[in-house]
Amino acid sequence: MATLGGKARFAVGTDTTGAGIFIMIATTATFAASDSTIKVIGAAVPLLALLWVRYIFQAVVLGIWQGRRGVLNMFRTGNAKLQIFRAMMLLANSACTFAGLRHLPLPVTTSLAMLAPLISTLLAALVLKDDVPRSKWAMVVLGFIGMVLVVRPGGSQFTWTVVFPIGAAATFACFQVVSSHLSRVDDALTTNFLTAFFATLVLCVLVWMDQAETLPALGRVSFNNWLLVALMASVATGGHLLMLQALKRAPLSVLTPFSYAQLAFAAFYSWLLFGQLPDMWMAIGMCVIAASGIGTVLLHGRKPSAADTIAQSID
Secondary structure (H helix, E strand, O other): OOOOOOOOOOOOOOOOHHHHHHHHHHHHHHHHHHHHHHHHHOOOOHHHHHHHHHHHHHHHHHHHHHHOOOOOOOOOOOOHHHHHHHHHHHHHHHHHHHHHHHHHHHHHHHHHHHHHHHHHHHHHHHHHHOOOOOHHHHHHHHHHHHHHHHHHOOOOOOOEEEEHHEEEEEHHHHHHHHHHOOOOOHHHHHHHHHHHHHHHHHHHHHHHHHHHHHHHOOOOHHHHHHHHHHHHHHHHHHOOOOOOOHHHHHHHHHHHHHHHHHHHHHHHHHHHHOOOOHHHHHHHHHHHHHHHHHHHHHHOOOOOOOOHHHHHHHH
16 A cells, blocks of 8 residues: 655745656556565465565665665654654554455455545544544545445455455554654655664564564475565565655645555456456445545645644654
8 A cells, every 4th residue: 555654845936746646646556566466476475574575675775765864864763753653553554455465356455445544534533532524424434335335245355354454444544644743853765764674673573583483484485476575575665765756746635635546556457467357336336435535635634633643642
């Protein structure tokens, strides 16, 4: 899933919004391609190893880029605790997404993961007791209808495994809330590097703790599957680098609605690689979820959100 966050800088007197939107759409294509590669790999590579390689690769690439500013500045941040929390939320999001892709069709996993803006609204209302207007509640109901159309209780897609993409949406909602606060104290490159770095540290510990199971399993992974793992990590990291470029050219509020292009790319890759296309009701549900998410983003506008309250509680 596309991960937004960071401080955008725009050239004075130039209109770069169109370029930012184009790069944003390209970003969604790369993230959908990364998810498709994970789907192809399936259970051939242990989940922990997939996450480990994915974040090591991103940490190294972004570390080299960040290192151009000087070694002493690589880890300088305005809020270390929030950076660590953001990393844990993205790691949990990735774990839920990877697990969901092993059990559910690509469009289903992507669609349910796109419920994040609606979950943010629910968190604001139920946990923080924010006054949520009826228009936003209408978007929540619309998103729920879309989810029902995608999974259709009683249908083949409605199994316990839907908790994985829904968990991905919930953790991504928290991730975005924290990203909103961090964008005021750190730039996008610093934030994305630290996210990959802290996630890698946690995964190294988990691999060490589970080495009796993980290392023998890694020895059974074929060369072709390792190539797919490398491709997945490269494409995912490329998506993050594209995101940095998009954020330099357009505001986050403008870019976010275009992140739903990932639904279309997920459907395309699902047809191309697996010969699977969403049926009519699933396609309608995907469109409804996209409409509800975009509506929530547009309704949010520049009004104060739950982001500051949650972020302050972590400080």
